[in-house]
Amino acid sequence: MTKAMLIDITKCLGCNACTQACKAANNVPEGMFRTKIEEYEVGTFPTVSLNFVKSACKHCLKPACASACTVGALQKTADGPVVYDSQKCIGCRYCMYACPFGVPKFEWHNQLALISKCDFCVNRVDGGEGPACAQACPFGAITYGERDDLLAEAHTRIQARPDHYVNHVYGEREGGGLSILYLSSEPFENPLGFPQLGDTSPAYANEEVMHATPTVAVGMALALSGIYWTVKRRNEVKNRLAPVTVEPNKEA
Numbered sequence: 634m635t636k637a638m639l640i641d642i643t644k645c646l647g648c649n650a651c652t653q654a655c656k657a658a659n660n661v662p663e664g665m666f667r668t669k670i671e672e673y674e675v676g677t678f679p680t681v682s683l684n685f686v687k688s689a690c691k692h693c694l695k696p697a698c699a700s701a702c703t704v705g706a707l708q709k710t711a712d713g714p715v716v717y718d719s720q721k722c723i724g725c726r727y728c729m730y731a732c733p734f735g736v737p738k739f740e741w742h743n744q745l746a747l748i749s750k751c752d753f754c755v756n757r758v759d760g761g762e763g764p765a766c767a768q769a770c771p772f773g774a775i776t777y778g779e780r781d782d783l784l785a786e787a788h789t790r791i792q793a794r795p796d797h798y799v800n801h802v803y804g805e806r807e808g809g810g811l812s813i814l815y816l817s818s819e820p821f822e823n824p825l826g827f828p829q830l831g832d833t834s835p836a837y838a839n840e841e842v843m844h845a846t847p848t849v850a851v852g853m854a855l856a857l858s859g860i861y862w863t864v865k866r867r868n869e870v871k872n873r874l875a876p877v878t879v880e881p882n883k884e885a
């Protein structure tokens with residue numbers, strides 16, 4: 634069974650309780666986020682509506698990021714979360730280009746260029762709690778549970794209110810299926826800016842390329858590892874050199 638989230642865009646009021654709860658639960662540094670609320674204005678005056686879309690990693694069933702990573706720094710776990718291991722990451726940024734949702738963001742101010750992304754609160758979930766963002770939402774816009782149950786719930790909501798929702802659960806099939814599912818009253822691609830994806834994950838294409846060019850892939854990984862360790866070593870040496878303060882000669 635795969636854990637998932639159902640985000641009902643029609644219930645979100647853009648309060649950001651989820652983004653702040655995420656930062657607090659995961660010690661996310663100031664100025665950085667694992668999830669954000671994107672705002673889309675729909676219609677023209679006087680019939681304008683605002684739509685708030687909670688965006689973060691979609692924990693794809695077949696993640697393109699993981700298939701593009703040559704060193705296994707991104708892995709899909711059995712329960713659904715796609716997790717990141719900074720100890721393995723060599724900063725090559727392949728995942729950034731592979732992800733159809735533009736999720737992996739590099740910490741450019743960090744010389745070792747590590748990524749920051751939602752991990753589905755994997756430690757909280759392993760400890761029996763739900764994801765912090767889902768628990769914090771005061772309007773019931775985020776539901777956490779088994780993917781099959783949430784898909785059934787989404788279709789029940791659409792059938793109960795066909796005038797309220799578009800007849801589409803985004804993430805049911807897109808990109809081979811996502812663990813973050815969305816309901817909306819507006820079409821997803823336009824005006825809400827969701828990428829239009831087929832039913833197949835881009836991961837399959839990545840795997841074909843990697844399998845077809847193992848020497849290139851391994852060579853790139855080794856070259857980038859070399860750059861990584863050179864930069865790391867240089868920083869270690871630099872940090873060990875204590876600053877020297879020259880006092881003026883008082884006897885002169």
Ligand code: SF4
Pocket residue numbers: 689690691692693696697698699715731732733734735736737750
């Ligand atoms: S949304 Fe992007 S980063 Fe998240 S699992 Fe899918 S491909 Fe990977």
Ligand code: SF4
Pocket residue numbers: 654655656658659667668689750751752753754764765766767
């Ligand atoms: S699941 Fe956890 S890490 Fe992901 S957005 Fe929600 S609170 Fe943040």
Ligand code: SF4
Pocket residue numbers: 644645646647648649650651652670685687769770771772773774775
């Ligand atoms: S806490 Fe709920 S209502 Fe508030 S921004 Fe997040 S998803 Fe929307």
